[in-house]
Amino acid sequence: MPDVRVLIVDDEPDIRATVSAMLEIEGYRVDEAVNGADALRVLEDHAPDLILLDMRMPVLDGWGFARELRQRGHRTPIVVMTAARDAARWASEIAAAEFVAKPFGMDDLIRAVERARPAT
Amino acid sequence: MSALELITLVNQALFVGLFLVVLAHAVRRPSRATVDTALLFGSIAAAVAVSVGATAVGLSDAAPRTPIVLLLFNLAPYAMIRLVDDFSGTPRFMLHLGAVAYVVIAALGFAFTVQRELVQLAIIAWFLAVGGYAAFAFAWESRRTRGITRRRMRAVATGAVAFITAVVLLFLNGMFSMDGVILDIAAQLTALTAVVAFFVGFAPPEWVRRAWREPDLRRFLEQSTRLVSVADETAAMAELQRAAAAAAGADGASIGVADPRRGVLAYISRDGERVEYPDDQFIAGRAFQEQRRIVAIDATALDPANAARYEQSRARTVIAAPITRGDRRIGVLAVYADRAPIFVEDDLWLIELLADHTSILLEARDLARQTGLLEAREEAARLKEEFLSAAAHDLRTPLTVVLGQAELLERRTARNPAAPVDAAGVSRLTKEARRLRDLISEMLDAQRLEQGVTMDRRTTDLRSIVTTVLERHAEEMSAVAVHLPDEVLSATVDGPRMQQVIENLLDNARKYSPDTATEIRLWREGDEARIAVVDRGVGVPDAERERIFERFYRASNARDITDTGMGLGLYICRRIVEEHGGLIWAEPTPGGGTTFVVALAGSTPPASLPEQAEPAHWAPAGDGTEAVADA
Numbered sequence: 020m021p022d023v024r025v026l027i028v029d030d031e032p033d034i035r036a037t038v039s040a041m042l043e044i045e046g047y048r049v050d051e052a053v054n055g056a057d058a059l060r061v062l063e064d065h066a067p068d069l070i071l072l073d074m075r076m077p078v079l080d081g082w083g084f085a086r087e088l089r090q091r092g093h094r095t096p097i098v099v100m101t102a103a104r105d106a107a108r109w110a111s112e113i114a115a116a117e118f119v120a121k122p123f124g125m126d127d128l129i130r131a132v133e134r135a136r137p138a139t
Numbered sequence: 140m141s142a143l144e145l146i147t148l149v150n151q152a153l154f155v156g157l158f159l160v161v162l163a164h165a166v167r168r169p170s171r172a173t174v175d176t177a178l179l180f181g182s183i184a185a186a187v188a189v190s191v192g193a194t195a196v197g198l199s200d201a202a203p204r205t206p207i208v209l210l211l212f213n214l215a216p217y218a219m220i221r222l223v224d225d226f227s228g229t230p231r232f233m234l235h236l237g238a239v240a241y242v243v244i245a246a247l248g249f250a251f252t253v254q255r256e257l258v259q260l261a262i263i264a265w266f267l268a269v270g271g272y273a274a275f276a277f278a279w280e281s282r283r284t285r286g287i288t289r290r291r292m293r294a295v296a297t298g299a300v301a302f303i304t305a306v307v308l309l310f311l312n313g314m315f316s317m318d319g320v321i322l323d324i325a326a327q328l329t330a331l332t333a334v335v336a337f338f339v340g341f342a343p344p345e346w347v348r349r350a351w352r353e354p355d356l357r358r359f360l361e362q363s364t365r366l367v368s369v370a371d372e373t374a375a376m377a378e379l380q381r382a383a384a385a386a387a388g389a390d391g392a393s394i395g396v397a398d399p400r401r402g403v404l405a406y407i408s409r410d411g412e413r414v415e416y417p418d419d420q421f422i423a424g425r426a427f428q429e430q431r432r433i434v435a436i437d438a439t440a441l442d443p444a445n446a447a448r449y450e451q452s453r454a455r456t457v458i459a460a461p462i463t464r465g466d467r468r469i470g471v472l473a474v475y476a477d478r479a480p481i482f483v484e485d486d487l488w489l490i491e492l493l494a495d496h497t498s499i500l501l502e503a504r505d506l507a508r509q510t511g512l513l514e515a516r517e518e519a520a521r522l523k524e525e526f527l528s529a530a531a532h533d534l535r536t537p538l539t540v541v542l543g544q545a546e547l548l549e550r551r552t553a554r555n556p557a558a559p560v561d562a563a564g565v566s567r568l569t570k571e572a573r574r575l576r577d578l579i580s581e582m583l584d585a586q587r588l589e590q591g592v593t594m595d596r597r598t599t600d601l602r603s604i605v606t607t608v609l610e611r612h613a614e615e616m617s618a619v620a621v622h623l624p625d626e627v628l629s630a631t632v633d634g635p636r637m638q639q640v641i642e643n644l645l646d647n648a649r650k651y652s653p654d655t656a657t658e659i660r661l662w663r664e665g666d667e668a669r670i671a672v673v674d675r676g677v678g679v680p681d682a683e684r685e686r687i688f689e690r691f692y693r694a695s696n697a698r699d700i701t702d703t704g705m706g707l708g709l710y711i712c713r714r715i716v717e718e719h720g721g722l723i724w725a726e727p728t729p730g731g732g733t734t735f736v737v738a739l740a741g742s743t744p745p746a747s748l749p750e751q752a753e754p755a756h757w758a759p760a761g762d763g764t765e766a767v768a769d770a
Binding site: 031033034036037038040041044102104120121122123124125128 | 528531532535536537538539540541542543544546547550551561563564567570571
């Protein structure tokens, strides 16, 4: 199993819990954040290898988070995870590596994560 | 040739020229008015012709020349009163009297060629009395008319006064043999004024008409252009009718707008009421049917079936022109007057111009209305689009959890059939599946309420409705402060629907104002029962306080707080409350947050219950006059 650390950023607790469980069962290590601002704090403590990012969140949304992340010099790949039809467009707006559109199944998620994560 | 001879010659030429013009007009459009006009100038021109002709063949100033000239010349005042009768009405006896007087004068001319003074005095009296009356009548009647007709009437009145003055001067000169030349020149100059004024009045050259009409047309164009954006159809049409009447110099105007499907023309009556008539009724209807202009100098004769109506609405003369745009028959424009203004037929092109412009205006109004409809349709489509997108979003989030948790269960079991069930995962799955169900039923609910549903209303104690909701959601609503009256407060409501209203309001408070104190209050306010849900959250921006009750509308700050929610909850509340004949509104909670108030007509409390027996009330925020002090 790869030793990959994933940060999940989503304001819906049930989504966070479900995605965490999906990744953990596949052997990933997982951190969670409830919005963009929270994620910026969390990644200072545990630098992730990959970020799973919801776009529409209170306080600091996906766009704001991505901008701030790049400004701070992090090159961590991002997988956009959103319910919107515009998932692909939004992903390209923030130069994300991959995207998964809700509702996604476990296979979709793992495939996107595998493709996006840096080679070890 | 002396100056006097020159002026005399010019005058004679002008009178003859004027006669030829009005004669041509009378031949082209024979009517009493045009014939009488020709008679007036024919008498003068004939007198001139006989006089000049006699001089040319060398006849001296003696019989039979003078009586014949006078016979013709004296016809002029009589023709004038006939003209007065044509456009404003003259008592019958005046006409008969005029005819008799004319015969007497003519006879005098033949009988007393020797006693010239007597004849001349009689002629002066004849011209002064009858011609003066006609001049006065023209001047008086001009006050009643408008626009170009008024200007022409005044010119005619001026011409009549100058003409009579000239005649009187000529005869006085002949009688008293004063210093002939000066008086003669004065008389001829006055006559010149008269013929110019008559020309302007009876046969104005095109450039004079154009100059006269310009201000009226300009006003019409300005007024009517403004009417494109007047939303009130009736007011706009009434205004347009007034403007058209003023521009045409008529007493009034009617614009009938066609509804081809129903075969009617819709007019605005003088009282500002919209009235419809079959599109072949009246002269206006005929003009519309036959697609040609119709001039009815006497409408009662042309359309005897409606004679009484024309009389009653003082519209004896009607000119109607169809309003057409390309192949489209839009309607009809009719201008009318109590009496035929004698010049009205000359103004036909003006009426057609007005009809043309009216068609442009009506089309512009039509386009403006269609644009409005299109915008409304686009707005509806945009809302629907937003709804679909919000609905899709709302359904996808719980669906992701349901699908994900189900797959996890499947995989865990596959890997290790003996592994314990992930209880937390199963409860998430159940919760989100329920949320899906609720979302779907909310959407269907909104749809149903949109189409209108019947409420099963019974007299119910509202306290029981509130407590039912609180008990059902005891877990989430444990923090809600509840203030209920001590006594029964009933209203006639559909119980489950009213519970849904309260549930939605409490759910909103929880969603948008988490971790703050929420209250629910129930009290009596006059004849009403009121329910308030008070939160101390972020509040609703002032400008959006009414819009939040619209379908799919979500307050701008609500969208920041949570992505879920379709903007249907408050819409559903409003529809339900309105179906109960009640009202729902939002007001700011003092100190921050929002208070949603539902007001329902309360059932009459038992008569035995004295008013002061009411329990202590909570005073709603805002309007102090509504506040009821705690006892």
